[in-house]
Amino acid sequence: MGLPNFPGAHTLNAPPSWRCIDFISDLHLHEGLPRTTATLAQHLAHTPADAVFILGDLFEAWVGDDMRQEPHESHCLDILRRAASQRWLGIMVGNRDFLLGETFLKDCGAHRLPDPTVLSAFGERALLMHGDELCLADTAYLKFRNQVRQTPWQQAFLASPLSARLAQARQMRAASQAHQHQHTEALDADVDEATAALWMSASDCHILIHGHTHRPASQPFGQGVRHVLSDWDMDHGAPRAEVLRWQASGLSRISLA
Numbered sequence: 302m303g304l305p306n307f308p309g310a311h312t313l314n315a316p317p318s319w320r321c322i323d324f325i326s327d328l329h330l331h332e333g334l335p336r337t338t339a340t341l342a343q344h345l346a347h348t349p350a351d352a353v354f355i356l357g358d359l360f361e362a363w364v365g366d367d368m369r370q371e372p373h374e375s376h377c378l379d380i381l382r383r384a385a386s387q388r389w390l391g392i393m394v395g396n397r398d399f400l401l402g403e404t405f406l407k408d409c410g411a412h413r414l415p416d417p418t419v420l421s422a423f424g425e426r427a428l429l430m431h432g433d434e435l436c437l438a439d440t441a442y443l444k445f446r447n448q449v450r451q452t453p454w455q456q457a458f459l460a461s462p463l464s465a466r467l468a469q470a471r472q473m474r475a476a477s478q479a480h481q482h483q484h485t486e487a488l489d490a491d492v493d494e495a496t497a498a499l500w501m502s503a504s505d506c507h508i509l510i511h512g513h514t515h516r517p518a519s520q521p522f523g524q525g526v527r528h529v530l531s532d533w534d535m536d537h538g539a540p541r542a543e544v545l546r547w548q549a550s551g552l553s554r555i556s557l558a
């Protein structure tokens with residue numbers, strides 16, 4: 302497989318009033334993670350951030366915007382709506398919640414972040430992505446991804462009853478938990494570093510921020526720095542919930558666990 306060409310990135314210029322920007326991803330929220338959901342609510346209520354960027358997999362599964370009426374999802378929507386009324390909130394979809402649609406975003410007052418997005422702030426440029434698109438070694442997943450991101454597939458899927466879609470999501474969660482031991486392990490696939498470096502230079506970015514791999518780290522990378530966001534789980538095993546914070550002084554990692 303050749304190197305996928307850089308698809309071009311949507312650019313977002315941070316207004317000068319933004320002094321503090323938070324990045325989070327991979328919370329994988331579902332009804333079985335009440336402490337994780339509560340940690341998000343606490344953080345969004347008290348963070349000094351002017352903007353919060355959620356870089357994918359906020360939800361463990363999203364089977365259509367009609368899911369927002371479900372008890373847990375409706376509770377999450379309230380949390381996000383409150384946050385969006387206090388500060389700028391941007392949401393990028395991940396491989397789990399790629400069906401988050403315009404109805405959901407409008408309902409919570411959040412902005413859609415295309416994947417990838419370049420964020421220009423504090424005189425620097427950061428390339429933001431979920432990360433799954435660059436896990437090039439996982440060719441089976443990429444084939445699946447290409448299929449499910451097409452409108453006809455989504456229309457056919459969303460045409461089935463919500464109960465059937467929710468049942469399918471529960472089934473997928475059970476399979477994923479059996480496979481990943483409730484996300485205590487990093488995913489097998491990692492971002493292809495050569496391509497990530499190529500995308501950074503193509504977008505003139507010295508900062509790369511992504512999630513998805515559950516391998517949190519901030520490391521020198523190419524001509525700049527790569528920040529991999531942590532997944533969150535306050536309900537099982539060693540509690541973890543991390544925020545990457547960008548201010549004029551630089552980027553830092555904050556643990557909420």
Ligand SMILES: [Mn+2]
Pocket residue numbers: 357358395396397431433512513514
């Ligand atoms: Mn993911």
